Amino acid sequence: MTMEALRERTGIADEAFLRSFTGGGTDADNIDASRCLRCGNALTPDDTGAHRKLVNRGATAFICVRCLAGFLGVTEPFLREKIEYFRKSGCTLFQLQSSGDL
Numbered sequence: 001m002t003m004e005a006l007r008e009r010t011g012i013a014d015e016a017f018l019r020s021f022t023g024g025g026t027d028a029d030n031i032d033a034s035r036c037l038r039c040g041n042a043l044t045p046d047d048t049g050a051h052r053k054l055v056n057r058g059a060t061a062f063i064c065v066r067c068l069a070g071f072l073g074v075t076e077p078f079l080r081e082k083i084e085y086f087r088k089s090g091c092t093l094f095q096l097q098s099s100g101d102l
């Protein structure tokens with residue numbers, strides 16, 4: 001899949017897309033890296049970890065797990081399962097589940 005096709009599929013604006021998929025972009029482009037680029041929900045460590053793992057390791061802006069699932073054409077529960085699998089495999093992109101507050 002070409003980058004252009006990817007961008008169209010995500011429906012993310014050019015600048016945000018660059019940051020999220022290539023790690024490019026500038027600090028002046030006013031993108032909130034703590035929120036999903038598509039739905040605006042606050043991102044959790046799992047969201048950013050999944051994005052880094054499945055989209056681009058050097059990303060500087062992200063989409064949440066729910067949006068990522070839609071983007072990849074899988075269900076959210078499926079993606080959550082994958083995240084647990086990565087976590088259990090010791091992937092450093094995912095924090096160990098904390099029993100208390102974050």
Ligand SMILES: [Zn+2]
Pocket residue numbers: 036037038039040041063064065066067068
């Ligand atoms: Zn989202």
